Amino acid sequence: MPKISSGLLMYKFANSELKVFLVHPGGPFWKNKDEGAWSVPKGEVEENEDFLDTAKREFSEEVGFIPESDNFIPLGEVVQKSGKIVHCWAFQGDWSGLLMTSSFVTIEYPVKSGKFIKIPEIDKAQFFPIQEARKKINPSQKNFLDRLEAILQSSI
Helix, strand or coil: CCCEEEEEEEEEEECCEEEEEEEEECCCCCCCCCCCCEECCEEECCCCCCHHHHHHHHHHHHHCCCCCCCCCEEEEEEECCCCCEEEEEEEECCCCCCCCCCCEEEEECCCCCCCEEEEECEEEEEEEEHHHHHHHECHHHHHHHHHHHHHHHHCC
């Protein structure tokens, strides 16, 4: 059975320009990767957990603040190259610029060395103009950007 994750795509308008909030995975594998490496803050759905509740929990753990909105916009799901299914909602919000992750993982590094290190799941986060975000985001998640844009344009 494929893994299922849920995430949130925070957005804002700055000088009438749409910007979206993405996060960059931590650790040595992702250290020098940029284009195609960023993602919506997301995480695995636990057994019997509501998908939107998962998205809010993961956002809070990875970024450091609780996402609050009266309007979480469903953006559907995508299937990543790994086979993982990712569900996503968008909401309008802003961020202080302080990354307060509480989510860490332990990995074997170097691989097959028997040595383990603890790394933050996320090492960077920022808002990107939508066109730049298309280059930064995991290619399978670009559909979330397209869907958000279409929804926002139809509500004008």
